[in-house]
Amino acid sequence: MSLIARQMNVLIRASLLELYRRKDLVVVFILGAVLLMPLAFATPFGFSGAHIYFNEMALLMVWFFSVFITLGVSTRMFPYEFEKRTIYPLLAKPVSRGTVVLGRYLGALSASISALVLFYAAYIILCGVRQHVWFSEVLVQAFVLHVGLLMVITAIGLTGSLLLTISANVTITLLIVFGMLLFGAKLPELADQQSLAGKIALYIAYAVAPHTEFFDLRQRLVHGWPAISWGVCAVVMAYAAAYSTACLFVADLLLRRKKL
Amino acid sequence: MSVIQLEEVRKSFGGVQAVDGLTFEVKRGEITGFLGANGAGKTTTIKMLLGFVTPDAGRIIVSGTNPSAVSTRRSIGYMPETAWYYPWLKVGELLRFYGGLCGMSRREIDPMASTLIKRVGLSGAENRQLKTFSKGMLQRVGIAQALLHDPEIYILDEPFTGLDPLARIQFRDIMAELKSRGRTILFSSHELSEAELICDNVIIMKSGRAVWNGSTEQVAGDGTRNLERVFLNIIGSDTGMEA
Ligand SMILES: Nc1ncnc2c1ncn2[C@@H]1O[C@H](COP(=O)(O)OP(=O)(O)OP(=O)(O)O)[C@@H](O)[C@H]1O
Numbered sequence: 001m002s003l004i005a006r007q008m009n010v011l012i013r014a015s016l017l018e019l020y021r022r023k024d025l026v027v028v029f030i031l032g033a034v035l036l037m038p039l040a041f042a043t044p045f046g047f048s049g050a051h052i053y054f055n056e057m058a059l060l061m062v063w064f065f066s067v068f069i070t071l072g073v074s075t076r077m078f079p080y081e082f083e084k085r086t087i088y089p090l091l092a093k094p095v096s097r098g099t100v101v102l103g104r105y106l107g108a109l110s111a112s113i114s115a116l117v118l119f120y121a122a123y124i125i126l127c128g129v130r131q132h133v134w135f136s137e138v139l140v141q142a143f144v145l146h147v148g149l150l151m152v153i154t155a156i157g158l159t160g161s162l163l164l165t166i167s168a169n170v171t172i173t174l175l176i177v178f179g180m181l182l183f184g185a186k187l188p189e190l191a192d193q194q195s196l197a198g199k200i201a202l203y204i205a206y207a208v209a210p211h212t213e214f215f216d217l218r219q220r221l222v223h224g225w226p227a228i229s230w231g232v233c234a235v236v237m238a239y240a241a242a243y244s245t246a247c248l249f250v251a252d253l254l255l256r257r258k259k260l
Numbered sequence: 261m262s263v264i265q266l267e268e269v270r271k272s273f274g275g276v277q278a279v280d281g282l283t284f285e286v287k288r289g290e291i292t293g294f295l296g297a298n299g300a301g302k303t304t305t306i307k308m309l310l311g312f313v314t315p316d317a318g319r320i321i322v323s324g325t326n327p328s329a330v331s332t333r334r335s336i337g338y339m340p341e342t343a344w345y346y347p348w349l350k351v352g353e354l355l356r357f358y359g360g361l362c363g364m365s366r367r368e369i370d371p372m373a374s375t376l377i378k379r380v381g382l383s384g385a386e387n388r389q390l391k392t393f394s395k396g397m398l399q400r401v402g403i404a405q406a407l408l409h410d411p412e413i414y415i416l417d418e419p420f421t422g423l424d425p426l427a428r429i430q431f432r433d434i435m436a437e438l439k440s441r442g443r444t445i446l447f448s449s450h451e452l453s454e455a456e457l458i459c460d461n462v463i464i465m466k467s468g469r470a471v472w473n474g475s476t477e478q479v480a481g482d483g484t485r486n487l488e489r490v491f492l493n494i495i496g497s498d499t500g501m502e503a
């Protein structure tokens with residue numbers, strides 16, 4: 001194994017161990033699963049769209065808890081290193097700051113994906129028990145794109161953590177993630193109704209902000225609509241990779257400039 | 261041959277001149293004690309030796325190169341001033357983590373880690389997470405991680421702090437053994453008696469400058485002096501912290 005591969009390997013393992021040994025995140029985990037499970041067995045209200053309603057609720061929870069865990073892992077890593085001063089023995093080893101940023105990113109991402117797998121497993125059980133649908137192509141696509149979403153959120157959370165306090169970082173990232181999810185697609189339309197300055201500002205926001213709405217296949221999943229093309233999936237994942245890479249470059253720069 | 265060299269090094273933080281024209285060198289295979297009152301600039305100097313802090317002026321060479329180069333740190337074992345390590349890891353896991361960062365394989369790390377855990381007296385605590393460790397136990401973890409990749413140079417910031425008498429003796433033995441293998445050690449300390457026992461040289465810092473730099477034989481002089489007297493003479497009766 002090459003030096004960098006070894007360094008990545010230990011950074012990823014340490015992040016996974018942290019997620020599973022730290023009580024607060026495990027609590028979120030269990031809470032998520034506990035809230036999801038009863039949905040599988042709850043009796044419908046007697047209206048025809050009941051299963052759609054339950055499905056939507058469940059997916060909303062999967063989204064909420066996965067974003068929460070991802071932010072919990074990614075926004076705390078570096079502040080914790082500085083607060084507990086573990087950054088000193090870490091950077092005293094022959095490891096570049098770029099490797100540390102990438103290793104921490106991959107670590108946080110694997111921890112978040114491992115949580116996502118459990119949430120999707122709970123969701124699949126729910127759908128299987130309620131609707132006797134255990135598998136669909138859209139489900140696979142939704143999961144893949146959800147991973148793309150976590151790639152972007154982890155990168156933003158990690159980069160923000162080198163700039164802001166944890167609470168400011170979490171608040172801003174949540175606003176961006178859910179703001180774009182709700183209004184991202186409508187931004188150009190909104191921009192066209194503004195004066196010139198507002199127009200420019202909104203178009204810049206449209207270009208720079210992470211398009212979390214690209215990753216959202218919940219409606220298709222809920223209504224049982226057909227799968228999208230895998231080519232589109234690939235483009236969206238490429239967008240996630242490019243956006244994360246740009247964030248990580250900034251994070252590397254910030255870590256190099258950080259006062260120790 | 262000197263493995264650590266500082267020439268007219270300066271560093272200030274805002275209005276505080278932490279290091280003020282510091283010049284000294286450490287020769288290969290020697291143990292050097294780095295002494296001085298609180299706030300004298302020891303930790304700042306050590307941080308510059310590791311490339312954590314860039315000096316405002318002057319020249320620093322460690323192991324023949326610039327300390328901020330990643331490769332320089334391959335030959336350095338460092339122990340920080342405050343022993344805080346990832347609390348959710350166990351000592352073996354922590355050593356695997358650091359060993360991996362040093363490019364060691366599991367086959368290299370595991371035997372070394374179990375030897376070190378025994379050597380620093382942590383056998384029996386292997387299955388506990390570090391958050392349950394006492395201060396002195398964490399200090400021992402710090403010693404183990406510094407020794408793990410068997411580096412050429414050791415830069416230790418107050419390694420004796422928090423160690424019980426037996427651990428101090430064991431650590432002195434470790435240092436002597438490292439020296440016998442040609443390793444170089446620079447450590448900061450407030451323990452004058454420890455420094456006198458183990459060091460070849462001592463550097464005493466005051467207000468960011470080296471005000472005494474000599475061998476422990478020179479300290480003893482004609483036999484009427486000891487390090488404590490020399491230290492008090494130099495630092496003066498002013499026992500307050502430095503600005
Ligand atoms: N990051 C920093 N920002 C501002 N001032 C600093 C910083 N680091 C150190 N200083 C100041 O520089 C001076 C030297 O500090 P340093 O930590 O090097 O002392 P020291 O000799 O290690 O002291 P001690 O024996 O207490 O550990 C002190 O006045 C300290 O307040």
Ligand SMILES: [Mg+2]
Binds near residue numbers: 302303304341417
């Ligand atoms: Mg200090």
